[in-house]
Amino acid sequence: MGMGKNREQIQGGAMLMLCAVIWGVAFVAQSAGMDYVGPCTFNGVRNFIACLALVPVMLFARSIRAKGVKTEKGAVRPGDNRKLLVGGGVLCGIFLCAASLLQQMGIQYTTVGKAGFLTALYIVIVPLLGIFLGKMPSLKVWAGVFLALVGTYLLSVQEGFSISSGDVLVILCAVLFSFHILLVDRVAPHVDGVKLSCIQFFVSGVISMVLAFILEKPELGSILQAWLPLLYTGLLSSGVGYTLQILGQRKASPTVASLILSLESVFAALAGWLLKGEALLPKELFGCVLVFAAVVIAQLPSWKKKRASD
Secondary structure (H helix, E strand, O other): OHHHHHHHHHHHHHHHHHHHHHHHHHHHHHHHHOOOOOHHHHHHHHHHHHHHHHHHHHHHHHHHHHOOOOOHHHOOOOOOOHHHHHHHHHHHHHHHHHHHHHHHHHHOOOOHHHHHHHHOOHHHHHHHHHHHHOOOOOHHHHHHHHHHHHHHHHHHEEOOOEEOHHHHHHHHHHHHHHHHHHHHHHHHHHOOHHHHHHHHHHHHHHHHHHHHHHHOOOOHHHHHHOHHHHHHHHHHHHHHHHHHHHHHHOOOOHHHHHHHHOOHHHHHHHHHHHHHOOOOOHHHHHHHHHHHHHHHHHHHHHHHHHHHHO
8 A cells, every 4th residue: 555655656756847847948948939929929829729738638537527437435526616617717817827928028038047946936935925814934934935035136136236127027927926826726626627727828828919919919920930939838838737737746745746846947947058058157056056945945844744644
């Protein structure tokens, strides 16, 4: 029994690790896409591709449910709350759209490595926002916040105490992604997760394309030139990545899952170095180490609590 559980945890960890790799490399694809189209156009097309990519996943899930798989002791799996599904999907789509656009715009003015690490700040921001939900972070979380602030300073602040516009946009993106994570946490347990994701991708795509026609005037030729970055971010980063996250989290605790997924920042830096030749200064590398340490420390209290309850 123990061996089987360990095997499942290893399988889940492997899925989440692959998801982190896909998401990390996606920062390079997002940066490359900016050579052809604007951020609104890129985000809009990417979200529509992701929405379409989840259709077969929904059909597969429906076929599984149709086989009538029984839950333990005959428990009935709760059905979708359609009102919550649609309302939650729309709100998630709005937050996802705003966060993704800020990230996409920020990548134009900062490096892939910085964008990956600064985006990972959501792991620290989420516990802070939890205070307003009545969950006071522990001292270790506050230590993680402090390390993250120092690391972000070393990573983003250049000579003359200036922060690049791209860094500010990506940090704001991390804040919005934090709200998005909390919203998904509230809605997802009560609805079909794949349907929720599909709705949010559709809403985000519509908003992005409306902004694209207002601000950028997208052209089909330019979109076709960006086909590879768009397909990667749409199919792999969103479609496959989301599916791997769902499957992996079935076999790993949420805290362990978030720790593994936070490695996307490491893979983003590695991808920027290997694929784009983006080198980080020693000061910036140390900042990356501190941010990563903050991510780990911020999650340790919950992890220990989880282990104690097992």
